[in-house]
Amino acid sequence: MPSIAGRDCSNYEQASLDIEHEPSLLQNFRPQARPNAMSISAKTTALILLMGLLLSLSAFYIQRSIVYPAFHEIELDYARDNIDRVVRRLETQRETIDFTVYDWSAWNDTYAFIQTGDPDYIESNLYPDTFLNFGFDVVLFLNLDREPVWGRIFDFPVDGGFVDLTDAYLDGVLAATSGFTYRIDPEEHIDDQKTSGIVQVGGMPVLFAMRPIVKSDGSGPHKGYVVFGQFLDDELISKFSEQIVQDFSIEPVSEADVSGASDAYTLAIIDRSALTASKIYSIEDIPSLRATAILPRHITEVGRDITFYGVALLVFLCTLLAAALLALFRWMVVKPILSLKADISSISNAMDYSLRASIRNNDEIGALSREFNAMLGMIESNNTELLRLNAELTSKHQKVLEIQGELQSANAELRRLSEHDPLTGLSNRLALERKLEQAWEILSRTGDPLTIMLADIDHFKLYNDRYGHQAGDEAIKQVAAILTDAVQRKTDMAARYGGEEFLLVLPGTDVEAATEIAASIRERIIAANIEHDCNPVEPFLTISTGVSTVVPRSDLTVEDLVSAADKALYKVKERGRHNFGYQAVEPTVR
Numbered sequence: 001m002p003s004i005a006g007r008d009c010s011n012y013e014q015a016s017l018d019i020e021h022e023p024s025l026l027q028n029f030r031p032q033a034r035p036n037a038m039s040i041s042a043k044t045t046a047l048i049l050l051m052g053l054l055l056s057l058s059a060f061y062i063q064r065s066i067v068y069p070a071f072h073e074i075e076l077d078y079a080r081d082n083i084d085r086v087v088r089r090l091e092t093q094r095e096t097i098d099f100t101v102y103d104w105s106a107w108n109d110t111y112a113f114i115q116t117g118d119p120d121y122i123e124s125n126l127y128p129d130t131f132l133n134f135g136f137d138v139v140l141f142l143n144l145d146r147e148p149v150w151g152r153i154f155d156f157p158v159d160g161g162f163v164d165l166t167d168a169y170l171d172g173v174l175a176a177t178s179g180f181t182y183r184i185d186p187e188e189h190i191d192d193q194k195t196s197g198i199v200q201v202g203g204m205p206v207l208f209a210m211r212p213i214v215k216s217d218g219s220g221p222h223k224g225y226v227v228f229g230q231f232l233d234d235e236l237i238s239k240f241s242e243q244i245v246q247d248f249s250i251e252p253v254s255e256a257d258v259s260g261a262s263d264a265y266t267l268a269i270i271d272r273s274a275l276t277a278s279k280i281y282s283i284e285d286i287p288s289l290r291a292t293a294i295l296p297r298h299i300t301e302v303g304r305d306i307t308f309y310g311v312a313l314l315v316f317l318c319t320l321l322a323a324a325l326l327a328l329f330r331w332m333v334v335k336p337i338l339s340l341k342a343d344i345s346s347i348s349n350a351m352d353y354s355l356r357a358s359i360r361n362n363d364e365i366g367a368l369s370r371e372f373n374a375m376l377g378m379i380e381s382n383n384t385e386l387l388r389l390n391a392e393l394t395s396k397h398q399k400v401l402e403i404q405g406e407l408q409s410a411n412a413e414l415r416r417l418s419e420h421d422p423l424t425g426l427s428n429r430l431a432l433e434r435k436l437e438q439a440w441e442i443l444s445r446t447g448d449p450l451t452i453m454l455a456d457i458d459h460f461k462l463y464n465d466r467y468g469h470q471a472g473d474e475a476i477k478q479v480a481a482i483l484t485d486a487v488q489r490k491t492d493m494a495a496r497y498g499g500e501e502f503l504l505v506l507p508g509t510d511v512e513a514a515t516e517i518a519a520s521i522r523e524r525i526i527a528a529n530i531e532h533d534c535n536p537v538e539p540f541l542t543i544s545t546g547v548s549t550v551v552p553r554s555d556l557t558v559e560d561l562v563s564a565a566d567k568a569l570y571k572v573k574e575r576g577r578h579n580f581g582y583q584a585v586e587p588t589v590r
């Protein structure tokens with residue numbers, strides 16, 4: 001079992017080992033990139049692209065939901081304005097007819113004419129060029145019975161001539177317009193004694209105005225009616241369209257058609273490039289015509305173009321901005337970080353903590369580099385201190401090992417001294433007693449025999465007396481060597497039992513083998529021929545040996561065995577020495 005010192009020393013050794021391998025251990029802690037790790041560049045690119053996409057979608061949404069509808073609303077306003085212009089043109093024309101009617105109806109000459117039918121009045125005033133100038137197709141002078149005193153229906157072709165259509169249309173126009181006279185209230189002020197409207201004659205709308213014929217000062221009673229009118233034919237509509245620079249068409253409506261919404265606009269989109277705008281033209285609150293214009297959707301097209309090019313420009317600018325931001329980010333952030341990482345990797349690979357990372361920027365990454373360098377400084381300092389401590393520890397460990405070696409030597413020597421006889425080097429009494437107890441216990445279990453031999457030098461007192469005590473010691477050492485050689489087995493033991501007495505322990509040796517060994521010892525002593533000229537037995541040194549063998553059992557003890565050997569020795573001494581004898585073991589009577 002290793003000593004505590006040894007255990008401590010092994011700990012020191014491990015500690016020393018740890019320090020020596022510190023760099024490689026640090027390498028084991030180097031973080032490994034995760035397989036699915038996403039770089040900052042990729043994340044930033046994704047973020048910028050996402051922001052660009054969101055921005056473009058927002059712009060697209062704003063354009064579609066705010067800008068484009070605003071353009072559409074402007075377009076509708078524009079359409080309403082245009083159809084209003086059409087209606088205003090019709091109204092202006094109606095007012096023109098009415099004003100002209102006013103001139104003719106509140107005139108003493110007309111007042112006289114309607115009563116007399118004076119041909120001079122006709123000759124002087126009612127010639128076709130007059131109406132050609134006005135552009136009026138219908139000219140009626142009606143008496144109070146609504147019968148024409150004079151009436152003509154013309155058509156004025158574009159060549160400047162005129163066509164008399166009186167015969168074809170007079171009755172129709174009369175039938176359609178004469179019913180309007182009830183609208184004129186003669187009790188009203190002269191300015192309000194009027195009516196106007198649109199009637200259908202032969203499928204053609206006629207815009208007309210009617211006033212009662214009074215004197216020039218506006219006094220009555222009225223004697224008839226003046227009706228002027230115009231066919232709202234294609235020619236006139238084209239003329240109006242040119243004047244207001246807006247094509248339009250008209251169609252008759254009745255009150256039932258518009259069901260009270262006489263001024264309502266009707267706007268309908270035809271396709272991407274055109275829409276229709278309609279409005280009811282009412283005269284004296286009576287729905288008369290529906291004017292309809294087909295309008296190009298220029299504003300919507302402009303809005304659509306602005307929307308498209310606006311979003312396209314925004315996407316383009318976003319892309320440019322994203323690319324610029326990304327490049328800037330890579331230059332300002334990613335590149336310095338990669339440079340710092342390269343520095344850290346090379347320092348880590350070189351395991352040289354005296355190296356430092358380059359500080360390229362004076363920003364957060366520069367601050368990070370400085371912090372890293374400061375940490376390297378600490379590691380370097382700690383490393384140096386660790387190396388110093390390690391060297392110190394190693395030195396102390398060496399000393400401990402030396403002391404441990406010395407202690408082990410001393411222990412071994414102590415153990416040897418405590419178990420061996422200093423003169424002969426044989427086992428001493430203490431080791432002998434342990435050996436006997438151990439052998440007795442083992443053999444009592446195995447059932448094998450245990451032999452002991454008690455050898456004693458004959459007449460050794462005489463030897464000492466003859467050759468001196470020092471020579472006696474040498475003789476004792478020689479006999480010890482002979483006995484040691486005689487016992488071959490590892491389990492055997494030769495011990496110094498007393499002054500010139502020796503005890504051999506031979507586990508597993510029976511009587512026959514023991515007898516052979518005893519004889520062999522005797523032969524070796526003879527062969528050694530150690531001079532002892534005052535030995536009464538032989539002229540050389542002799543020994544006597546008592547042998548005893550027993551299979552250890554519970555009713556016997558080691559002392560019984562030793563006692564038997566002692567008896568055997570005693571008998572050999574009595575019989576003249578220089579021999580060996582056997583004595584069986586007898587239990588001690590207790």
Ligand SMILES: Nc1nc2c(ncn2[C@@H]2O[C@H](COP(=O)(O)OP(=O)(O)OP(=O)(O)O)[C@@H](O)[C@H]2O)c(=O)[nH]1
Binds near residue numbers: 457460462468472499
């Ligand atoms: N030189 C020396 N003499 C020893 C030592 N130990 C014992 N002796 C001597 O051995 C002698 C033993 O004498 P005795 O016990 O009378 O026996 P013996 O003279 O050998 O006669 P027997 O045993 O009867 O044959 C004594 O004189 C002891 O002094 C020793 O270590 N060295």
